[in-house]
Amino acid sequence: MTEGIVFKGFPLGEADMIMTIFTRERGFVRAFAKSPRKTKSRFGSALEPFSYIRISLWGKENAELPRLIQADIVHPFQKLREELDCFLRVSELLEMTFMLIPEHVRQEGLFDILLDTLRMQEAGCGNQKAILCYKIKMLNAAGFMPRLSGCARCAGTGRRFYFREGSILCDNCGDPLSGFELSQGAIKLFETLRLWDWSKLHRVVPTTSLAQELGRLLDLHIRYRLEKGLKTRDFMDKIRTDPDTYPA
Numbered sequence: 750m751t752e753g754i755v756f757k758g759f760p761l762g763e764a765d766m767i768m769t770i771f772t773r774e775r776g777f778v779r780a781f782a783k784s785p786r787k788t789k790s791r792f793g794s795a796l797e798p799f800s801y802i803r804i805s806l807w808g809k810e811n812a813e814l815p816r817l818i819q820a821d822i823v824h825p826f827q828k829l830r831e832e833l834d835c836f837l838r839v840s841e842l843l844e845m846t847f848m849l850i851p852e853h854v855r856q857e858g859l860f861d862i863l864l865d866t867l868r869m870q871e872a873g874c875g876n877q878k879a880i881l882c883y884k885i886k887m888l889n890a891a892g893f894m895p896r897l898s899g900c901a902r903c904a905g906t907g908r909r910f911y912f913r914e915g916s917i918l919c920d921n922c923g924d925p926l927s928g929f930e931l932s933q934g935a936i937k938l939f940e941t942l943r944l945w946d947w948s949k950l951h952r953v954v955p956t957t958s959l960a961q962e963l964g965r966l967l968d969l970h971i972r973y974r975l976e977k978g979l980k981t982r983d984f985m986d987k988i989r990t991d992p993d994t995y996p997a
């Protein structure tokens with residue numbers, strides 16, 4: 750038995766699914782689920798996206814495709830599926846986590862942080878600070894933490910971030926005409942969120958503009974690290990730039 754958060758399902762044949770679940774003990778796993786799409790399925794609604802469930806898998810520890818034999822809802826997170834904006838925001842978080850964290854790698858700390866983040870989103874969808882904090886802790890777990898504490902080459906001070914380096918470079922080491930310029934406030938906010946323990950982050954109250962500035966940097970950094978856009982993000986951009994296609 751382990752706990753997991755449903756990321757997505759891929760239909761197989763008439764009624765079966767291959768589920769991708771972020772589990773507390775095994776990290777991301779893919780599992781075969783027999784007939785969850787049938788109306789009288791024993792899985793009920795447990796395999797809906799974002800459901801927090803307790804599962805039993807049958808198969809060896811690192812089996813390519815273990816079989817999902819039981820899934821019980823601990824908390825449905827139904828509210829996160831009810832609004833399109835909220836659904837997309839949470840899908841994006843899970844998708845970037847899935848793409849940056851290798852499968853079958855235990856991520857207990859990150860699992861608890863994700864669970865907390867989902868709870869905060871449910872309490873008030875669009876909680877920007879929670880999303881920002883999650884992205885920073887997730888990048889840390891994935892080993893892709895950007896460096897804003899000083900120049901990567903000479904440790905001097907600077908405020909221009911270079912995506913190729915994943916770091917700030919000072920004006921002597923970098924090209925002062927390029928790079929992503931950050932305000933001192935955004936750098937300070939990042940350092941606080943990076944260094945502080947998750948349990949203390951509720952004490953940090955950033956201004957909206959600093960949170961947005963830092964959020965933009967993190968999204969570009971993540972995008973660069975993935976070397977391709979996240980599907981959800983592209984979809985969100987499409988909605989924003991072409992609202993007629995997806996009317997409210």
Ligand SMILES: [Zn+2]
Pocket residue numbers: 900901902903904905918919920921922923
């Ligand atoms: Zn330097």
